[in-house]
Amino acid sequence: MSQVSMSPSMAALGAASRPERRDIGLRGRYAAERRFRLYGMAAIAFGLLFLFLLLFSVVSKGYTAFQQSMITIPVEFSEQIIDKDNERATNPQKLVSANYPVVARDALARVLGVAADDRAAMREVNGMISDSVRVQLRNLVTANPAIIGTTQPVTFLAHGDLDSAFKGQINLDVPEKDRKISDRQIGWMNQLAESGALSKHFNTGLFVNGASSRPEAAGVGVALIGSLYMMLIVLVLSLPIGVAASIYLEEFAPKNRFTDLIEVNINNLAAVPSIVYGLLGLAVFVNFAGFPRSAALVGGLVLTLMTLPTIIIATRAALKAVPPSIRSAALGLGASKMQTVFHHVLPLAMPGILTGTIIGLAHALGETAPLLLIGMVAFVADVPATPMDPATALPVQIYMWANEAERAFVERTSGAIIVLLIFLILMNVGAILLRRRFERRW
Amino acid sequence: MNMMSEAAVEKALDKKMNDISYKMIGKDVSVYYGEKRALYDVNLNVRENTVTALIGPSGCGKSTFLRTLNRMNDTIDGCRVTGRITLDTDDIYDPAIDVVELRARVGMVFQKPNPFPKSIYENVAYGPRIHGLAKAKADMDAIVEQSLQKAGLWNEVKDRLQEGGTGLSGGQQQRLCIARAVAVSPEVILMDEPCSALDPIATAKVEELIHELRANFTIVIVTHSMQQAARVSQRTAMFHLGNLVEENDTDKMFTNPDDQRTQDYIMGRFG
Numbered sequence: 213m214s215q216v217s218m219s220p221s222m223a224a225l226g227a228a229s230r231p232e233r234r235d236i237g238l239r240g241r242y243a244a245e246r247r248f249r250l251y252g253m254a255a256i257a258f259g260l261l262f263l264f265l266l267l268f269s270v271v272s273k274g275y276t277a278f279q280q281s282m283i284t285i286p287v288e289f290s291e292q293i294i295d296k297d298n299e300r301a302t303n304p305q306k307l308v309s310a311n312y313p314v315v316a317r318d319a320l321a322r323v324l325g326v327a328a329d330d331r332a333a334m335r336e337v338n339g340m341i342s343d344s345v346r347v348q349l350r351n352l353v354t355a356n357p358a359i360i361g362t363t364q365p366v367t368f369l370a371h372g373d374l375d376s377a378f379k380g381q382i383n384l385d386v387p388e389k390d391r392k393i394s395d396r397q398i399g400w401m402n403q404l405a406e407s408g409a410l411s412k413h414f415n416t417g418l419f420v421n422g423a424s425s426r427p428e429a430a431g432v433g434v435a436l437i438g439s440l441y442m443m444l445i446v447l448v449l450s451l452p453i454g455v456a457a458s459i460y461l462e463e464f465a466p467k468n469r470f471t472d473l474i475e476v477n478i479n480n481l482a483a484v485p486s487i488v489y490g491l492l493g494l495a496v497f498v499n500f501a502g503f504p505r506s507a508a509l510v511g512g513l514v515l516t517l518m519t520l521p522t523i524i525i526a527t528r529a530a531l532k533a534v535p536p537s538i539r540s541a542a543l544g545l546g547a548s549k550m551q552t553v554f555h556h557v558l559p560l561a562m563p564g565i566l567t568g569t570i571i572g573l574a575h576a577l578g579e580t581a582p583l584l585l586i587g588m589v590a591f592v593a594d595v596p597a598t599p600m601d602p603a604t605a606l607p608v609q610i611y612m613w614a615n616e617a618e619r620a621f622v623e624r625t626s627g628a629i630i631v632l633l634i635f636l637i638l639m640n641v642g643a644i645l646l647r648r649r650f651e652r653r654w
Numbered sequence: 655m656n657m658m659s660e661a662a663v664e665k666a667l668d669k670k671m672n673d674i675s676y677k678m679i680g681k682d683v684s685v686y687y688g689e690k691r692a693l694y695d696v697n698l699n700v701r702e703n704t705v706t707a708l709i710g711p712s713g714c715g716k717s718t719f720l721r722t723l724n725r726m727n728d729t730i731d732g733c734r735v736t737g738r739i740t741l742d743t744d745d746i747y748d749p750a751i752d753v754v755e756l757r758a759r760v761g762m763v764f765q766k767p768n769p770f771p772k773s774i775y776e777n778v779a780y781g782p783r784i785h786g787l788a789k790a791k792a793d794m795d796a797i798v799e800q801s802l803q804k805a806g807l808w809n810e811v812k813d814r815l816q817e818g819g820t821g822l823s824g825g826q827q828q829r830l831c832i833a834r835a836v837a838v839s840p841e842v843i844l845m846d847e848p849c850s851a852l853d854p855i856a857t858a859k860v861e862e863l864i865h866e867l868r869a870n871f872t873i874v875i876v877t878h879s880m881q882q883a884a885r886v887s888q889r890t891a892m893f894h895l896g897n898l899v900e901e902n903d904t905d906k907m908f909t910n911p912d913d914q915r916t917q918d919y920i921m922g923r924f925g
Contacts, residue, residue: 467731535768538768538770540729540762540764541770541831542780543726543729543757544757544762545784545838546757546761546784546785547781547784548754
């Protein structure tokens with residue numbers, strides 16, 4: 213046979229010798245994989261949608277809270293109103309109790325050209341000025357009584373309703389009598405805005421002021437300080453206690469029924485509703501130990517109790533994840549148990565421990581329920597100087613503002629949520645950075 | 655030890671006379687993991703400056719015996735050791751013996767290379783540092799260099815001592831672990847299948863190293879490779895089902911063993 217005639221028969225032979233392709237269900241397997249990917253993507257899209265909705269609704273409602281309408285006009289510190297009988301030298305109370313709102317009202321009326329004897333108009337002029345002007349002008353005058361009788365440019369807060377109207381949050385199609393702000397006030401507002409006397413400024417008051425029934429003067433200052441105190445207390449107490457407890461349980465404690473029981477209990481404690489911790493804190497720290505109510509100290513202690521199980525569980529998981537070969541290596545060299553743990557195991561577990569701690573802290577930062585029970589839901593206007601003074605917390609402030617009806621409080625509620633979210637994001641970024649830093653050591 | 659009992663002195667002299675010096679003596683060693691018994695009355699002596707290979711099928715107790723020699727079994731929950739093991743004249747299970755000190759005298763190299771996630775320098779310096787073996791930085795530098803020399807790694811890593819130990823190749827990592835063990839200047843080095851995770855070239859290097867280390871250290875090595883036992887050891891002990899089957903000169907063991915089971919195992923009939 214020649215080669216030419218052989219090759220077709222060879223090819224036929226080759227084809228015949230190739231086994232029949234078996235059906236091993238490839239089509240079904242790939243379809244299952246595609247389906248699973250689709251489910252996964254759908255789940256993520258669903259989650260992202262809600263995250264976006266949350267952020268959009270909070271930011272769109274809340275961003276205006278970071279601006280505040282202020283009125284800047286020349287104010288005449290009229291001796292006639294402040295100290296008619298010139299008795300401030302003998303009676304210091306005189307300057308404290310003087311009728312400062314009238315000073316501001318008259319100043320604004322003069323700018324707007326409202327006649328002093330038009331009582332209804334004067335009342336409406338007064339309605340454009342925040343009540344906080346009383347304290348502001350009083351402080352100016354008591355700090356420097358020489359300004360009485362002079363005219364000074366002063367910037368003060370517009371009334372909350374004017375602020376809302378100026379930000380375009382009040383629907384002007386509503387009949388005037390159902391509106392918080394009258395047509396005449398709207399006219400004055402436009403007049404002031406044109407002359408530059410009314411303008412929006414960055415709202416520093418939101419970050420430094422305490423509680424106030426006037427939304428334009430209310431801020432999260434007290435809540436921020438309270439939350440800060442509590443976070444410090446939680447960090448200082450729960451990190452060392454939690455890490456020490458975990459190290460003991462994981463590395464030193466004998467494995468017996470008693471330690472099993474402790475482990476089960478720690479896991480259960482992590483699942484106990486936070487309001488129960490509030491009750492515990494009320495009973496133990498306030499009623500029994502006699503710590504003051506509404507104090508950041510008590511809040512911090514309660515949140516420490518609440519955070520400890522989280523930190524212990526995270527730390528134990530991190531310690532468990534350290535390869536046993538590292539322990540063997542150190543023990544085999546003659547390191548003591550303590551040296552093994554502190555020189556090798558703990559540094560390797562550190563990223564996990566820090567992540568767990570910061571997640572626990574973030575959880576504590578957003579916790580509201582236990583704080584309600586220990587009296588941190590309170591009207592606190594003064595910034596707490598120590599953790600023993602009454603304070604509120606950010607989430608509690610949000611809760612309280614959310615119960616208010618004024619339009620200006622609605623935007624402040626969202627503004628406070630933005631502040632809280634920013635803090636949470638900062639903490640989580642901190643967790644990621646710390647983890648990176650520790651992991652970089654090979 | 656300067657406080658040897660008279661009997662111990664006599665025993666030591668006795669050993670000298672027979673020209674065999676035993677570094678470690680195991681007498682009736684039994685090990686229990688909870689209820690399960692892993693070793694049955696093993697009597698095995700380890701000769702000084704000798705490589706002793708422990709062979710046997712998986713689960714025969716050779717690693718367990720190795721770990722009794724520096725009390726690494728202590729770290730396993732529920733593990734109990736009976737019998738007597740001496741290092742020179744000290745009973746290592748005597749409550750008066752500190753396990754930390756024991757492990758400084760009996761070092762260990764593990765199956766999988768396990769360098770610390772620190773620099774090469776720190777890996778070697780860690781043992782001497784915790785035992786306070788170097789007073790000045792220069793002393794420590796010298797210890798690190800000598801140890802890496804002894805482990806045959808110095809030329810490969812001398813320019814990158816501050817780089818991570820985990821960045822080395824598997825064979826280099828295992829030699830780093832050997833250098834780390836050597837740095838403490840132990841009397842005995844235990845090796846638990848030190849080459850099982852290495853390729854043939856790295857294995858050859860480690861085996862060569864074991865040969866050289868024998869001059870200064872007593873070595874006990876567990877291995878699954880019969881060829882390796884034949885290549886590196888002078889004495890071989892064969893374990894089976896928790897019993898010591900036979901202990902003999904390696905040459906004799908692989909040519910004319912006394913026990914049929916050894917013969918069968920070496921011929922590959924079981925295991």
